[in-house]
Amino acid sequence: MHVWAVANQKGGVGKTTTAVNLGALLAEQGKRVLLFDLDPQGSMTAYFKYNPDELQHSSYDLFCHKGQIPEYLPQQIIVDTPHAGLQLLPASTALATLERNISQQDGMGLVVSKTLALLWDDFDYVLIDSPPLLGVLMINALAACARLLIPVQTEYLALKGLERMVHTLDMVMKSRQKSFQYLIIPTMFDRRTQASLKCLRMLKQDYDDKVWNSMIPVDTKLRDASKEGLAINAIDPNSRAAQKYRSLLETLQNGGG
Template sequence: MQVWSIANQKGGVGKTTTVVSLGALLAEQGHRVLLLDLDPQGSLTSYFGFNPDEIEQSAFDLFMHPGQPSAQLHADIIVATSVPGMKMIPASTALATLERNISQQDGMGLIVSKTLATLWDDFDYALIDTPPLLGFLLINSLAACKKLLVPVQTEFLALKGLERMVHTIQMVTRSQRRELDYLVIPTMFDRRTQASIKSLKTLKVQHQGHIWDLAIPVDTKLRDASRAGKAISQVDGASRGARAYGSLLKTLGQSR
């Protein structure tokens, strides 16, 4: 199983869209894909029509039963999505309580790693959607992944937020004594605006060697797909957004 975390400590940069779009493309290629929603806001969970405030079993249960990574527990938690071949462990808003209640217990930073280890033969890819802040859940996702994708909106404030994320990556690298393979993904790029063009140029200069050569463009079809609870490739595979995510997946495949 390949494990990718999609993270940024700033919200609204396209994390969930990236998780869904890449996951769906992988599933369409015949891969078995698992999405894991670790964000208490539950954007990924809501994307596929589940209510994070009401869902009975979710990623929260993984942390409540850390010594029981049982097949039955996972079977109860994993749900289908609208994309054939792609399943999901949804989030509940109760995830927000973990930081206060159990984050200091020994071994809790490896719960996601241990969970995915028990599912290793059941899926080819696991994509993790993370909360937009440094904490227990984000650290869990970084400890579990082999590749980190960092979507960054091409606007000035998002660039400042990226600095915090890079600092976190460096911190995790030091603590785990391993290099964390990461790729910055420019998103919401609008070639009609100077602000977007200048931000993209700045990103490429400041993050040379860790940035995707292209960018995910502004595309209303991405919003249409979200509203329909489907992936962009299901709604319009020829759209600019779908083609961009297809290009990104090819880049990720070449860098494995």
């Protein structure tokens, strides 16, 4: 099982879009893929038309057993998506209460890792969509993943968020003695604007080989796909965004980042 987490300490940078589209492209290759929603906002869950406020079971359930995950539980939570081979472990808004209620309990940072251990033979890839703040949920995502993807919108405020994210990684690596293979993915790039061009130059200048050598463009097809609850390859496989996500997946599968 390959476990990738998608994270950034700034919202609205394309985390969910990146996770969904990479997951769908992996499923298109015949891989068994699980999308794991750890964000209390439930953007990935809502993407596939599930209501985070009305779910009977969600990723929140995994944190209600004092770090000991019942073997039956993960499969009870997992739901289907419209894409063959692509399943979802959805989130509920109840995740927002975790920091207050259970963050001090022992073992809470390894709940996702223990969950994936129970699913290890069921999936080839897991993509975790984590919340845009440092807390028990992001720590779970970082503890579970072997590779971290950091989407960064090509605008100035997103660069500041990236600084916080990299600082967080440094802290986690020191405290847990774990190194991360991570790739920064420029998103929402608009070559018609000086802001996007300048931010892309700054990314490459400041982070060098940690930055993917291409970018995800602004593309209305991505909005159309999300409206339909489908990934871009099912809406327009020849669109600019679809081509770029295929290129990104190729880079990741070839060991880049």
